[in-house]
Amino acid sequence: MYFKNSVAAIIVIFAIIFGTKTFFSNLVHVGYNDNLTVAERIKPLGQVYLEGDIDVNAIKAPVKTAAKARSGEEVYTSVCASCHAVGVLSAPKFGNKADWAPRVKRGIADLVKVAITGTGAMPPKGTCMDCSDDELKAAIEHMIK
Ligand code: HEC
Structure with missing residues (x-):
């Protein structure tokens, strides 16, 4: 029991x-x-993506208009032509050899320099304040052709 x-x-x-x-x-x-x-x-609630973690090119960045350089013709037509087409204030005329010959002799680098600072009735950068030096140079090369 x-x-x-x-x-x-x-x-x-x-x-x-x-x-x-x-x-x-x-x-x-x-x-x-x-x-x-x-x-x-x-x-963690959030994550940090470092370069190389993801394909950054897959993300479409907003297109910046100033990022792509304008051609000399575009800059000339939209900005410089207002004076240089007919020679306003005795500006050297577009494609006019006689007007440009003495200036071209000084060299393109000097013309770009003067175009940036302006001279006489030629306003600094020809009023194209958002133009890069290269764009101004291209516009000058287009004008002296
Ligand atoms: C408001 C009128 C005007 C506009 C706009 C203008 N120019 Fe001129 N430019 C002139 C005048 C006037 C001269 C002559 C200046 C002088 O020789 O005293 C001149 C001269 C020049 C010269 C020769 C400078 C030198 O050393 O002899 C260059 C290069 C030039 N312009 C480039 C440009 C370019 C590039 C643009 C456009 C981005 C432009 N200009 C827009 C009026 C203008």
Whole structure:
């Protein structure tokens, strides 16, 4: 009788221990090899992309109009022609060899320099303030052709 009770008591004790463990591990629900979900839960809200991480060319950048250099003809037609087409204020006329010959002798670099600073009635940069030096040079080369 005594032995039978002991066995029953041991079974009950084991049942309580096992049941408690199962109950709490289900309640908390954290596995030992839960690295994936842990990484997912503690990951930062934002990420920084460094050059090379992604194909930056795939992102379409807004097209900057000034980025592409205008041709000498474009600059001449839109800006310089207002004076240089007919020789306003005795500006050297477009394609007029007699007007340009003495100036061309000084060299294109000097003409560009003078065009940037302006001289006499010739305004600085010929009023094309957003023109690059190269664009001014191209416009001059177009005019002296
Ligand atoms: C408002 C009128 C006007 C505009 C616009 C103008 N020019 Fe002139 N430009 C002149 C006049 C006037 C001269 C003659 C200046 C002088 O020799 O005293 C001249 C002279 C020049 C010369 C010769 C300078 C020298 O050293 O003899 C160059 C080069 C020139 N212009 C380039 C340009 C270019 C390039 C543009 C356009 C981006 C331009 N100009 C726009 C009036 C103008």
